[in-house]
Amino acid sequence: MEIKKVMVIGAGQMGGGIAQVSAQAGFDVVQYDINMDLVNKGIALINKNLSRDVEKGKRTEAEKAEILGRIKPSVSLEDAADCDLVVEAIVENFDIKKKVFEELDRIAPAHAILATNTSSLPITQIAACTKRPQQVIGMHFMNPVPVMKLVEIIRGLATTDEVYKTIEEASIKMGKVPVWCKDVPGFVSNRVLQVMINEALWELYEGVAPAENIDNIMKLGMNHPMGPCALADLIGLDTVLAILNVMYTGYGDPKYRPSPLLKQYVQAGWLGRKVGKGIFDYK
Numbered sequence: 599m600e601i602k603k604v605m606v607i608g609a610g611q612m613g614g615g616i617a618q619v620s621a622q623a624g625f626d627v628v629q630y631d632i633n634m635d636l637v638n639k640g641i642a643l644i645n646k647n648l649s650r651d652v653e654k655g656k657r658t659e660a661e662k663a664e665i666l667g668r669i670k671p672s673v674s675l676e677d678a679a680d681c682d683l684v685v686e687a688i689v690e691n692f693d694i695k696k697k698v699f700e701e702l703d704r705i706a707p708a709h710a711i712l713a714t715n716t717s718s719l720p721i722t723q724i725a726a727c728t729k730r731p732q733q734v735i736g737m738h739f740m741n742p743v744p745v746m747k748l749v750e751i752i753r754g755l756a757t758t759d760e761v762y763k764t765i766e767e768a769s770i771k772m773g774k775v776p777v778w779c780k781d782v783p784g785f786v787s788n789r790v791l792q793v794m795i796n797e798a799l800w801e802l803y804e805g806v807a808p809a810e811n812i813d814n815i816m817k818l819g820m821n822h823p824m825g826p827c828a829l830a831d832l833i834g835l836d837t838v839l840a841i842l843n844v845m846y847t848g849y850g851d852p853k854y855r856p857s858p859l860l861k862q863y864v865q866a867g868w869l870g871r872k873v874g875k876g877i878f879d880y881k
């Protein structure tokens with residue numbers, strides 16, 4: 599199946615990036631969020647990213663205008679009615695995603711593929727919220743989307759080979775390298791990554807070292823480009839907690855038990871870079 603028009607649900611850190619790489623791939627894009635302020639904020643960030651590319655000589659002003667011209671703002675899920683692919687990138691909460699998938703299943707054309715950018719929720723369970731589980735798939739982009747090469751592709755139990763192939767090809771068109779894995783809580787990426795981040799948060803909770811030292815030890819000692827505390831702030835501490843909870847319940851294994859400090863940061867609304875404060879201060 600050929601993808602021509604893509605709708606991206608959510609204009610946050612991930613949704614905006616997915617809309618950008620979709621438009622760069624030449625797809626017509628609809629960028630949705632629950633209100634126009636959020637949509638405009640997402641599109642403004644895309645504009646800023648593209649301007650930086652122009653400054654660096656990576657693309658021309660004309661190319662930037664063409665890419666932006668392919669992105670249409672939306673606050674109505676009904677706009678999925680003529681899309682070939684919908685990529686959902688809203689909060690990491692099953693009940694909220696369920697409602698959106700039920701709606702999308704009602705609105706999107708019969709041939710359309712419904713993809714989710716979930717970091718950890720079971721693709722099979724999300725697919726079961728629709729009457730087209732064979733056309734539901736995990737398309738897990740990395741943050742920041744325009745920069746990171748990987749798309750982790752996760753098939754639900756019912757996902758067909760044809761749908762998998764279409765999503766693999768669309769990811770390559772978006773300039774990404776698709777790598778598949780099975781539908782397990784946290785997939786491959788977050789099952790490894792979040793255990794490390796959580797361990798850093800346990801160290802912080804126990805007072806083993808300040809966040810700067812934890813990050814410097816991991817950067818200088820393990821050659822990680824970012825320390826786990828800075829990375830947690832980049833991902834969003836609410837998302838980190840949600841992923842850990844999915845793995846904690848999904849495997850029933852205490853090794854995924856979230857650090858109490860992480861819970862406290864989320865309760866305080868210190869969600870990381872997106873709000874200007876997390877483990878570190880960004881104001």
Ligand SMILES: NC(=O)c1ccc[n+]([C@@H]2O[C@H](COP(=O)([O-])OP(=O)(O)OC[C@H]3O[C@@H](n4cnc5c(N)ncnc54)[C@H](O)[C@@H]3O)[C@@H](O)[C@H]2O)c1
Binds near residue numbers: 687689718741
């Ligand atoms: N942050 C990361 O590093 C990262 C990486 C890979 C995947 N993900 C996944 O991508 C998804 C989005 O994460 P994000 O970091 O972009 O979050 P975010 O908080 O930056 O953005 C979420 C957006 O979804 C919007 N939204 C649209 N419809 C909604 C609805 N019905 N209910 C609630 N919100 C709605 C919100 O308004 C908000 O703008 C999550 O599933 C997350 O697990 C995140």
